[in-house]
Amino acid sequence: MNLRRDLTFSELNMRPRQSLVANPEACTGCRTCETVCSLVKVGRIQPESARLRVEREPFEGLFRPHVCRQCSTPHCLRACPEKAIGISPKTGAVIIDRSKCQGCGSCAEACPFGMIVFQAEEGQAAKCDLCGGQPNCLRVCPTSALGLVFFGPRSEG
């Protein structure tokens, strides 16, 4: 897998990157994002395999989409003993190389946001890879409750 590994702290921290952002006020809790994510990633509708999740509080009217932040300093990446996690040169996203993942769970333990999922059948970790820069969840969200932002140096002008 063509991933950038062994980056220094500053290279990692200052890298240009894309990230999903969630807008809970616009979310209606329909879970279409979760559904399409699991369909794309595992070919079935399986909420636990979705790389994002919607927390619903139906008696408060609160619907909170939780997405991977593609952290500037990814705890998951640093925690992986196999160095199976690297950075996509194209999007700056934090990617798990499944050919290296042993399923030890260190990344899941390290993630402060609970965004690492385990695909039960294969025993490997998985996470949001931004679908290569065109996230399917973003495409299907009927309310624009999800957005894609760019972090990094701005060009002049």
Place this chain on the structure above:
Amino acid sequence: MRPESGGWAGGILRVDLSGRSSRVSPSEPYVERFVGGLGLAAKIAWDEISPGCSALGAENKLIFAAGPLTGTLAPGSGRLEVVAKSPRTYPQETVTRSGLGGHWGRELKLAGYDALVLEGRAERPVYLLIRRDGVEFHPAEDLWGQDTFATQKLLRRRHGPRSQAVCIGPAGENQVLSATIMSETSFCAGKSGFGAVMGAKKVKAVVVDGSGGSIGVAHPGRLIQLQAHYRELLGVSPMREWTVGYVPPAHHLEFFNNYRSGNASCFGCPLQCMAFVRVPGLEPSQISCVNWFYLNPAHDYYGPGLEADQAFWSANLLSNKLGLDTFELAGVAPWLKDLYQAGLIDEKSAGLPLSRFGSREYISQLIESIAFRRGLGDVLALGAARAAEKLPGAWPIYERYYPAHGQTEHDSVRNFPGIALLWALDSRDPMIDHHAYRHLSVTRLRWPQPHGLTREQAEAAAEKIFGDKTAIDHSTYQAKARAVAYCQNRSCVMNALVLCDLLYPIFISQSRSDRLGDTAAESRLFSAVTGRETTEPELDLIGERIFTLERAIMVREGRTRAEDTLHQGHFQDLAQDSPAARAGGTGYGLAADDSRAVPRADFERAKTEYYNIRGYDPETGVPTRQTLLDLGLEEVAAELWPQGSAGPAAGPAGERGDP
């Protein structure tokens, strides 16, 4: 490569409440002919609910049936159908249906079940917890008597936020015939009195946690493309802004501006026809469509302001918390006001503040009296029709709000011939399943641009869908029979899959300039999800089969052509100065000049045309033996037309007609 088969979860879970046991059978034997949802449930009802069964007896079966598209990426796939013998239908109890949106249907499928059948009756109050590894019976004495919000909040704490519940409130426990089955704050199987059936079975709630489960999809890529295509074609409906299908009055929009915190939706839905609302001093809740029933009376009583908004909001909250159908209340509340004004009931004997229609006290006390069966509420708990039989002089005014089957007006049967036929030929309010025809022929013609339809656009769509633009001409009964039969078949397809009636069939597009929709959407989505390549005509045939199976169930219960009618008052002009004419309807009738009579001769001629189109005997309304065989309903033919008999096997004698 052979595609993975998808859609169905595979199991039917049967819970014997009397024996506290459960068993699972495959859904596969039902799939080929009846698909799922309404079709599967109607087949179970045909096989297992005897015509003499009492709706509130232990022998009734309460069937919750999802379909192959429930819980998938298909737009509007958050629904399932509930089917049982209904205690609410009038004049006699009959097997009927009620849809339920939200998130519970998906969870049931993730747990591994296409359907849940509740059989028998528990000795003491129970709730069920369903997971992939089985069913648990839990005592529900501590929940019995609690409202639907409190019940679900407690169950969520007990079984985790992933769990989804359906439950009943005190109205269902007390077997009020207009009691609902509730999920969350306003997802509701409301029309068919199934809350009373669940209460009679002493089941307070059914909690499902489908953790670890999945739903297969045969062609994921195709499904994703179709989802995008149909979401785009459907476009943005103003119902997202209004939550109702008509142009709302200014104070409705003002209410939203003040109190809406966001929109809400069922699972998998782009429409978002519900809003989430916070009114100061009261609990927050979702609101949609008929939940608005007390807004106008409250504003007339108090004038604009917080007091009126609180009165209206408490009506919505209280009916959903106690588990009463708001559509029933939309008819009962003004009907009682009229009875009071006509001097037919009084405050003292009713035990209600009848002179204060529009006040918070009026509606709160009315709802509580029905849910807890106190005073006049004990009579109203039988449903408006049966109550109207008991209250001297009440029937003519009752009819103003109730077209047929004891269910509240939902589009004027006087004004719209197609809608009159849909009402007459159904077992319940049909309009929930026929939003598409209603929107094409009535509602959207009244919407402002850019949302609305011009007459020319509507006629072009009708020409394309029905082959005849007269199908939406409300001045004549011509061309209605065929359109009605087609719409019924399509509603059966939709309810078998199960998809939402606010989106399907797609008669109209909000995004195309010519507004033409696409009636092939269901078959394309069904093929992509299940891998069973099925054309639109093939699905239509399944819809026709399911409709005729429902018809056969009614026939076995005693239904004939004579009962395919409206309450008889609708065949007479209303004198403009009669109390009934002054009543002015519920506001859901969209009636401009609805004092005119339904023309009986035209109506009956259209019925004859309809039976001939369907292959039913026009004398009796019974499907002929040949029709049943043509539709692949051999077992129905064998029972309705026993060997050597000249006529159909007689059903039990039902109550007939109106008093």
